[in-house]
Amino acid sequence: MTEYGGESRVLNHSNHRSDVYEFTGDVRLKGNSGTIFIESMINSNIPHTIKPYARKYDAPGMEAISAIQIKATPSDKLPDCNKTLDIPAILFSTGGHTHNYFHSITDVMVPLFATSQRFNRDVIFLVINHDFSRFTSEHRKTLESLSRYEVVDIDRENRTLCFPNMIVGLIAHKYDLSIDPSPNSTLSTRNLTKLLRTTYSLKRESVSYHNRPRLLVVSRTNYRRLNNELELVELAQKLGFDSVLQDLGDHLELAAKIVNSFDVMVGVHGAGLTNMVFLPENALVIQIVPWGLGYIAKEMFGMNPQEMKLKYLEYRITANESSLLGKYPNHSQIYTDPFKYCDKIGPRACFRLFYINQDVNLDLHSFKNILLKAMQLMAA
Structure with missing residues (x-):
């Protein structure tokens, strides 16, 4: 069993569209209780709850999103790990408006690409509110392009899972279908569309001129x-x-x-x-x-x-x-x-x-x- 010593580090990636926190260190998720324990003394900078869905300005839509509890806990009071993974995790909701195709792309898939791309598929996706969602089946191929691991439905998980790094929530950029290009990475809307064309084996990369478009x-x-x-x-x-x-x-x-x-x-x-x-x-x-x-x-x-x-x-x-x-x-x-x-x-x-x-x-x-x-x- 791998142990992670020292207090967890917390980064806040939140903006007007989503609350997003990244925890690095000893991060323990107690399955279907929806509670994350991080090794830390009580810290006012650590949120008590997070609703991991990129539409926080939409109060009616957010009502159906479960809240993840965050507890900063001294090392001697952390729950025991039932399974330890040496890979980072991203936790998000597949509920909300994802029954609508537009929202499944804008509220989840585009922000998921923006959040996960830096891991180069070495990341595991943890989902909540998945009971009545078709998201993972409809977008299976794209999810496989972003992660080499099976998606974990946390609502059905009764073990305590431990990670070295976890992002709770998805990083959403200014507009629904856009990603702000990063000068230091390949993160961009254009690269997302390239990924989708590859994922679905689409034949045409660009338009070529012909008389009748x-x-x-x-x-x-x-x-x-x-x-x-x-x-x-x-x-x-x-x-x-x-x-x-x-x-x-x-x-x-x-x-x-x-x-x-x-x-x-x-x-x-x-x-x-x-x-x-x-x-x-x-x-x-x-x-x-x-x-x-x-x-x-x-x-x-x-x-x-x-x-x-x-x-x-x-x-x-x-x-x-x-x-x-x-x-x-x-x-x-x-x-x-x-x-x-x-x-x-x-x-x-x-x-x-x-x-x-x-x-x-x-x-x-x-x-x-x-x-x-x-x-x-x-x-x-």
Whole structure:
């Protein structure tokens, strides 16, 4: 049994998106009690609890995340080790919003890459809140690319596991799909997309010029549907694209291969656009932004493509292109100032109105200009 003498060292990597603490020394995790013991005298700099999920600003979402207890304990009062591992560990939650594909990538997978890459696969992943999560099965291949060890479900572990180093929580960077590039390492959004293309054996690293760029229109079957998606495909075809309408479904590996085969991806703001991580470099993403969602759409999908070496265009619909048109009085703030209206009704009601209860009736005459610009970009 390996012993680690001396007090544990604590590093705080927290930011506005996540609480993250790194413990080095004698770190003991008492299985399904969700309690970590570190060898130390009581220290005010050590947190009492951590919820290891990269969405701490989202109070409703964080309610379902279990809290990990941290106890600074003198060496003679530490629980005995049932199993000692000579490798570092990262502990995180696969609960929260991970049933949603976008959040499984932004709240877990991207931060996990940012947190684990420095270990070069010599790290073990410990998960909580995994009972109803499909995260580890859906992202199995990527997890295997980041760690050479089996994932451990702590909620089902009744032993005390001991480590020389443990990170509790995941390091999340400023934007959902981005990683701040590090000058001293290979940590970057672009390297994440390279890893994903390798992981899923995707054939295309970058776009090569051809006369008819392949254009994918991502179909949505629930809310924020594009009501005239077939007409959009026909228009793109007439303008010189080889255009296809496709529902990407929930089979990750199949979706990755489909998306990688295209040069241009067009989609209404939503989880389907997350698949831009599988596009070849120099491909183009066109985001159709529903009424009232301009700022959040830009932040979620518009800030990242350049970091992935992708091109980006955005089309913000007018109120006349929203299915909300005609459902409220003409002078309603829903049409004149949706942001002020959201301040009035609150975030949950705003979400229901603009995210759930809205579809898009695209003005194809107006959108034609976006497609012509796309053709120019693909020829450049």
